[in-house]
Amino acid sequence: MTTATQPRGRARTANNPVATRSERLRRATRWWPALLLVVLLTVPYSALPLPGLLDGPIGSPGNLQLLALCLLFGGLATGYDLLLGRTGLLSFGHALYFAAGTYVTNTVMLEAGLPFAVSALSGLLAGAVLSALLGAVSLRASGIGFSMVTLAFAQAASILVQRDPGGVTGGEEGRAAPADRLPASLVGIEHTANLYWMALAYLVVVLVVVQWAVRSPTGRVWEGIKENERRVEVLGLRPYGFKLVAFVLAGTLAALGGIVYLLLTGGATPQTTTSDFTLSLLVMVVLGGSGTRWGPMIGGILYTWADQRLGDLAGSGAVASLPSVVRVPLSQPLFLLGALFVAVIYLLPGGVARLPARLRTARTSRAADREEVLQP
Amino acid sequence: MATVVLLTFTGLGLGALYFLVAAGLSLIFGLMDVLNFAHGALLSVGAYGAWWAASGHLPGAGSGGAGFALAVVFGTAVGTVAAVLLELAVIRPLYTRPREQILATVGVGLAVPALLSAIWGSDARPFPGPKALSGTFGLLGAEVPLDRPVLIGAALVVLTALKLFLGRTRHGLVVRAGVEDRAMVTALGIDVRRAFTLVFAIGGAAAALGGAVGGLYFGSVDPHQGTSLLIFAFVVVVTGGMGSLTGAALASVAVGLVQQFANYYTTAGLGDLAVVVLLAALLLVRPRGLTGRLA
Numbered sequence: 001m002t003t004a005t006q007p008r009g010r011a012r013t014a015n016n017p018v019a020t021r022s023e024r025l026r027r028a029t030r031w032w033p034a035l036l037l038v039v040l041l042t043v044p045y046s047a048l049p050l051p052g053l054l055d056g057p058i059g060s061p062g063n064l065q066l067l068a069l070c071l072l073f074g075g076l077a078t079g080y081d082l083l084l085g086r087t088g089l090l091s092f093g094h095a096l097y098f099a100a101g102t103y104v105t106n107t108v109m110l111e112a113g114l115p116f117a118v119s120a121l122s123g124l125l126a127g128a129v130l131s132a133l134l135g136a137v138s139l140r141a142s143g144i145g146f147s148m149v150t151l152a153f154a155q156a157a158s159i160l161v162q163r164d165p166g167g168v169t170g171g172e173e174g175r176a177a178p179a180d181r182l183p184a185s186l187v188g189i190e191h192t193a194n195l196y197w198m199a200l201a202y203l204v205v206v207l208v209v210v211q212w213a214v215r216s217p218t219g220r221v222w223e224g225i226k227e228n229e230r231r232v233e234v235l236g237l238r239p240y241g242f243k244l245v246a247f248v249l250a251g252t253l254a255a256l257g258g259i260v261y262l263l264l265t266g267g268a269t270p271q272t273t274t275s276d277f278t279l280s281l282l283v284m285v286v287l288g289g290s291g292t293r294w295g296p297m298i299g300g301i302l303y304t305w306a307d308q309r310l311g312d313l314a315g316s317g318a319v320a321s322l323p324s325v326v327r328v329p330l331s332q333p334l335f336l337l338g339a340l341f342v343a344v345i346y347l348l349p350g351g352v353a354r355l356p357a358r359l360r361t362a363r364t365s366r367a368a369d370r371e372e373v374l375q376p
Numbered sequence: 377m378a379t380v381v382l383l384t385f386t387g388l389g390l391g392a393l394y395f396l397v398a399a400g401l402s403l404i405f406g407l408m409d410v411l412n413f414a415h416g417a418l419l420s421v422g423a424y425g426a427w428w429a430a431s432g433h434l435p436g437a438g439s440g441g442a443g444f445a446l447a448v449v450f451g452t453a454v455g456t457v458a459a460v461l462l463e464l465a466v467i468r469p470l471y472t473r474p475r476e477q478i479l480a481t482v483g484v485g486l487a488v489p490a491l492l493s494a495i496w497g498s499d500a501r502p503f504p505g506p507k508a509l510s511g512t513f514g515l516l517g518a519e520v521p522l523d524r525p526v527l528i529g530a531a532l533v534v535l536t537a538l539k540l541f542l543g544r545t546r547h548g549l550v551v552r553a554g555v556e557d558r559a560m561v562t563a564l565g566i567d568v569r570r571a572f573t574l575v576f577a578i579g580g581a582a583a584a585l586g587g588a589v590g591g592l593y594f595g596s597v598d599p600h601q602g603t604s605l606l607i608f609a610f611v612v613v614v615t616g617g618m619g620s621l622t623g624a625a626l627a628s629v630a631v632g633l634v635q636q637f638a639n640y641y642t643t644a645g646l647g648d649l650a651v652v653v654l655l656a657a658l659l660l661v662r663p664r665g666l667t668g669r670l671a
Contacts, residue, residue, distance in 0.1 A: 090475070137656045140663045144411045144478075145618065148610040149659060155607045156652035165643070275607060279413075279482055286479055332494040338487025342466065345480050349473070 040200055043067065044193035055312070061192040065264070066308055068192075068199035070301040072260055075203035077284040077300035078210055079253035084282070085291030086214055087246040088226030090147045093154030095277040096134070097251035100127045101258025102268045103161065107168055109181045116182050120259045127255020128248060135247035139240055142229075151275060158273040174269035177262055186263050195264050202260045203297065206253050211293065213249060222246055226291075280307075283341045289351030298352050303337070310336055378518035383636045389524040389593060391632025392531030396586030397602075397609035398616070398624040399538060400459075400579020406555035406619020407568075407575050409474055414462055414481040415583055416606030417488035421458045422584020423503075423597040424492055426451025430504045444506045448588040455584020456577050463576035468569070485603065492599040500598035503591035523592040530589050534582050535625055541578075542621070551575055555619050608635075608648075611655050616666050623666050630654075 046058045054063045076098065083089040105123030108114050114122075138149040164171030179187050185194050213219050221242045224232045232239050262268060271277060280303065288299020310333035329335050348355060397419055404412050428434070430447035466484060470477045505523070512519040542548035550571045554561045562568050583602075590605070591597050612631050616623030631651050639647030658666070 090478070137659060140659045141614065142663075144405065144409070145614055145659075145663075147411065148614045149655065151607060152611045152614070152652045152655055156649045159648045163643075275603075276486070279486060282479065282482060283486075328494045329491060332490040335487045335490035335494060338483045338485075338490060341483035341486070342480050345476050345483065346469065349476070 037200075037204070040071075041197070044196055061189045064192040064196045066305070068196040068264055069308070070304045071196075071199040071203045072257060072264060073281075073284060073304040074297040074300035075199075075206040076254060076257040077281055077288065077296040077303075078203070078206045079250050079257065080281045081285045081290055081296040082210055082213065082246055082250040082253070084285055085296070086210075086219070086226065087222040087243060088229075089243060089246065090144070091138075091150045091247070091250075092147050092275060092278050092282075093134070093138075093150030093152075094250070094254055094281055095273055095275070096154040096157045097127045097131050097254040098258040098261070098277070099157070099161065099268075099273040100130050101255030102262045102272060103169060103258075105259050105262055106175060106177050106268045109178055110175065111168065113181075119181075123259050123262075124252065124255050127258065128252040131248045131251025131255075132244070135244050135251065139243050139247065151278075154273070154278060155275060158270070158275070161273045162270050169270070170268070172270060174267055176267040179266075182263065187266075199260055199264060202257060205256070207293075207297065209249070209253065218242060218245060280337075283337060285351075287341065287344050287351055289353030292351070292353040295351050295353030302352065306340075307333055307337065377516055379640070381516050381518035382520055383640055384633065385518075385520045385524040385528075387633035387636035388629065389527040389632070390636060391628040391630075392527040393586055393590050393593060393605060394609050394612045394632060395531045395625055395628035396534060396582050396589075397605055398612040398628055399534060399621060400575075400582045401606075401609055402613045402616065402619055402621060402624045403538075403551070403555065403575050404579050405613065407551060407558065408467070408477075408572055410467060410477045410481065412481050412579070413478065413606070414466075414484040414488065415579065415609070416602030416604075417485050418455050418459050418462070418580045418583040418602070419587040419590070419605060420489055420492055420597075420599055420602035421587070422451045422455030422580075423587030423591050423601060424451075424496065424599075425454035425584065426588035427501060427503055427591055427597045441506060448585070451588040452581050452584045455587065456581040459576045459580020459583075460573060462580070463573050467572070467576070471569075485606075489599040489603060496599075498599060500594075500596040503594070503596050505592045505595070523589075527589050527593055530585060531625075531628075534585065535621070538578070538582075538621060547571070547574060608651065611651055615655055615658055617664060627666060 043058055044064055048058050054066070057063070058067070080091075080094050083091050083094070101123045103123075104126040105116075105119045108119040108122050109116060112119075134150070134153050138146050138153065141149050161169045162172055169175065185191055186198070214222070221232060221237060221239075224235075224237075225239045225242060229239050232242075258272070261272065281300075284299040284303040285296045286299070287303055288297065289295025313330070329339075344351065348358075350358070397415060400418075401412060401415050404410055404415075426447045429450040430444055434447065434450055462481075462484060466480045467477050470480055512521050514520075540548075542552050550561065550566055550568070551574065553566075554568050554571050558568060561571075586605075587597075587602065590601065594601065608631060609628075612624055612627045615631065616625070616627035631654075634654060635647040635651050637647070638650040642650075
């Protein structure tokens with residue numbers, strides 16, 4: 001083992017041609033996101049089965065639907081991390097802006113009878129305006145106070161939606177989207193592939209926007225606010241405005257996700273307004289790795305997949321035949337996810353995205369230890 | 377008049393429930409900077425403990441008289457133990473990672489209600505309260521349910537006990553000083569960690585008591601009762617000024633009353649909204665809450 005790792009380590013520093021080769025390799029692997037995107041784009045054409053991971057071939061409508069949800073939540077979690085991981089704002093009310101996108105779009109279609117494109121635009125606008133208004137108020141409080149106020153707003157909206165004012169929201173049942181108003185290519189089981197591509201497009205849009213925003217001058221200020229807000233103030237900048245920009249951008253991205261969700265599930269449900277929904281976003285971000293480029297996306301995909309599959313597992317015959325001590329907790333996906341979340345916080349600080357780096361450091365330090373032992 | 381009296385008592389009863397949840401939440405936050413998302417779960421644990429005991433599972437406990445008192449004590453004890461376990465097993469190992477402490481309580485807050493609904497089902501279970509408390513009493517022409525004064529009494533007892541504990545005992549002094557300035561107390565060589573466990577135990581006991589008497593108020597227990605109360609307790613804590621017990625007491629009365637009156641005189645559901653609008657308005661004027669403590 002040592003003879004295999006040692007020369008390689010030495011070669012990287014001393015041997016020049018090898019170094020350029022690894023450099024070339026790194027340059028080539030820099031394009032892996034594009035390659036992954038191409039693979040993801042072709043998924044609807046694939047009939048490859050992934051036993052254990054999915055039920056049946058990948059390209060079947062059911063699996064495409066699940067994968068589309070995974071991608072959608074990957075994007076949603078990435079947008080949410082704009083607040084948590086990039087600016088250090090712990091919002092507990094993100095569900096509100098997502099639900100605003102879903103509900104406003106659907107309600108405008110149903111009540112005003114406007115076409116989908118106009119309704120979607122109004123849904124997006126509603127998300128932006130709502131996040132600007134409520135963010136302006138919530139950001140008056142700092143730290144945990146901010147978290148609680150965002151939670152209170154979201155909860156008030158959730159109660160309002162569930163009370164069904166004027167029969168507009170449909171209360172506990174929610175309301176189905178009017179199929180005749182939606183573009184024909186986005187309705188029906190035979191068009192699941194289009195919905196899948198739409199979810200993928202949403203994920204790409206969010207990734208690009210977040211990456212662009214984080215690299216912009218505003219993004220640097222966000223990073224400063226996250227590290228030390230007082231220091232940003234001392235530099236002569238008012239953090240309030242920058243935080244509000246992050247809040248509105250994240251809220252608008254969430255509203256866009258809500259519109260995709262409306263198309264994907266064919267309706268608006270009050271579950272998306274609850275605090276549990278925001279908490280699940282939080283779980284996704286922390287699970288994947290907050291503040292990293294790919295972490296929230298990975299977390300969103302993993303969480304959604306696990307949520308779905310754990311539900312299937314809980315309902316399966318294998319679980320029903322287990323003794324009650326094991327069966328009872330297994331029958332609740334939320335229990336498993338909650339426990340998993342606590343475990344991730346303990347065992348994987350930094351989430352899944354930091355895992356390779358952690359393993360690498362662990363290996364090099366172990367190798368270094370061994371070298372020390374061998375040297376004398 | 378009758379309506380106003382009834383609404384006042386209902387609002388105060390609800391406020392009492394909020395206070396029982398918010399008191400521990402506020403102390404824990406003030407001392408440890410931990411927003412305990414599992415606090416609602418502690419309430420549910422207390423409620424289920426009392427329900428389980430009062431349904432005849434615990435020898436000596438029952439739905440009437442001394443048996444019911446024993447059931448409430450049992451529920452409170454279970455909640456206290458759960459709170460101490462939570463502090464020792466989840467909060468303490470993450471001592472140096474404050475944000476992760478909050479996230480871990482989020483995980484516990486998701487898992488515990490799910491576990492409760494796995495064991496006893498997700499539907500509400502009727503709460504076996506004593507017959508003596510199920511009636512009403514006449515006051516200024518209103519028929520006020522007897523459980524309202526019981527709730528208010530419980531909250532007043534907890535408030536007085538906490539005031540006495542914090543003001544008159546050495547442990548209370550440590551907690552108070554820790555809420556004020558944790559770093560200084562640590563620098564004086566006092567083990568704040570023991571105070572953490574103590575505050576968690578107190579908070580858990582208050583929340584669990586809230587769950588037990590909340591069973592009387594709602595007439596049933598369900599796994600998600602705690603979580604829905606928790607959110608209004610958050611509103612109370614922010615409104616009152618974080619870490620302040622008096623602020624929490626004042627704010628819970630205000631929130632309970634506003635909610636009840638607005639729900640009655642406008643349409644149902646608007647009261648909950650009114651509370652949040654009130655919070656927003658307050659924050660615009662005083663970003664640090666009623667008592668002006670640091671948020």
